[in-house]
Amino acid sequence: MATPIDFYFDFSSPYGYIAAEKIDALAARHGREVRWHPFLLGIAHKVTGGHAPIGVALKDQYYKNDFKRSARFHGVKFRLPSKFPIASVAPSRAFYWLDAKDPARAKELALALYRAFYVDDVDISDPEKVIGVCAKLGLNAEEVRASINNPAIKELFKTEVDRVIARGAFGSPYFIVDDEHFWGVDRLDQIERWLAKGGF
Amino acid sequence: MATPIDFYFDFSSPYGYIAAEKIDALAARHGREVRWHPFLLGIAHKVTGGHAPIGVALKDQYYKNDFKRSARFHGVKFRLPSKFPIASVAPSRAFYWLDAKDPARAKELALALYRAFYVDDVDISDPEKVIGVCAKLGLNAEEVRASINNPAIKELFKTEVDRVIARGAFGSPYFIVDDEHFWGVDRLDQIERWLAKGGF
Structure with a gap:
């Protein structure tokens, strides 16, 4: 089996959400697995001097x-949440807590969190809302609540964010395929060709 | 005939170059003409607080x-010029001088300038190099030299840049199709679908 694709995203990122809906099926068409890594774009932006593409008048409307x-283009449901952008610490911690036990379920949770935010307008920066999404997936509410506040999970997430930034991710979504880096949901077409041809 | 597509680009922009190689053929497949508008991204960046995607360590290599x-993906020849990025005032003035007389030839000139820069490593920020490219197309060297320094052409170009920014372009390439705005050579796929379906 070829090396898994690494997929980096921020739970606040619309393009990350669209990518999350597409990347596993794309990879599977070429016999690849995907490892998911939520991180905090704000920390990466401190390193790169970047900023979220929101708040600058000319660009906001665009x-x-x-x-x-882009969501329509990719056939993904999307509604701009009432509160946007959001801090994505709580959903990320819940993800890594579950990921340590069951990576496949952690992906399901990530998609459920993204859809709660971008389809049902649930503010997933709120730990209680994250717990609600987890409960719908059959996870134990008390266990999730404890995990979000667990110092070991907090530390694990910090370490993951540092590792993501050290690998070079500075945007969301960001992909590493073998040693090739791709930034943006608008690079899915290049990733598909890369996988089909073994590079181009 | 449907409204022409407006195509905005900076002569220093690699993605603008790739788009210049593709946009007219794409538009023609859907019965559309394209109007070309070189401008100065630096002036737009003063308005938006943006910056060229070069000079920030983490992003540079990416x-x-x-x-x-992206050039390979689109089947376009590309070599990173020795001097990059460059000031694009001289090629833009030559473009608008010719555009006022013959828009079709001005496009030919724009492509020749872009190819000189991105294929043959000619520094087109240098007015003499711009004159050289023009001469190869059969344009009169003295006339081009005079036009680049002509106050009326300088004023025309300034007005064009202001008009481009007023329409909302803040990146290169930037496209306006009817009233829909698209930024980036990675939006060509969305533009193609937009033209094919009359929006989506």
Whole structure:
């Protein structure tokens, strides 16, 4: 089996959400697995001097339209949440807590969290809302609540964020395929060709 | 005939170059013409607080690879010029001088300038190099030299840049199709679907 694809994303990122809906099926078409790594784009931006593409007047309107259009282009449901962008610490900690036990279920949880945020307008920066999404997947609410506040999980997440940034990810979504880096949901077409041809 | 597509680009922009090689054929497949508008991304960046994607350590390496890979993806020849990025005032003025007389030839000139820069490593920020490219197309060297320094052409170009920014372009390439805005050579696929379906 070829090396898994690494997929880096921030739970606040619309393009990360669209990518999350597409990347596993794309990889599977070429016999690849995907490892998911939520991280905090804000920490990466401190390193790169970047910023979220929101809050700059000229670009704001463009991006809000492009989020929706790109979702339609990829056949993914999307609604701009009432509160946006959000801090994504709570959903990320819940992810890593579950990922340590069961990576496949952690992906299901990530998708459920993304859909709660981008389809049902649930504010997943709120730990209680994260717990609610987890409960719907049959996870124990008390266990999730404890995990989000567990110092070991907090530390694990910090370490993961540092590792992601050390690998070079500075945007969301970000992909590493073998040693090739791809940034953006608009690089899915290049990733597909890369996998089909073994590079190009 | 449907409204022409507006195509905005900076002569220093690699993604603008790739788009210049593709946009007219794409538009023609859907019965559309394209109007070309070189502008100065630096002026737009003053408005938006953006910056060229070069000079930030983490991103530098990514972009230099992505320029080349995106060119290969689109089947366009590309070599990172020795001097990059460059000031693009001289090629833009030559473009608008010719555009006022013959828009079709101005496009030919734009492509010749882009190819000189991105294939043959000619520094087109140098007015004499721009004159050399023009001469190869059969344009009169003295006339081009005079036009680059002509106050009326300088003023025309300034007005064009202001108009481009007023329409909302903040990146290169940038496209306006009817009233829909698309930023990036990685939106060509969305533009193609938009033209094919009359929106989506």
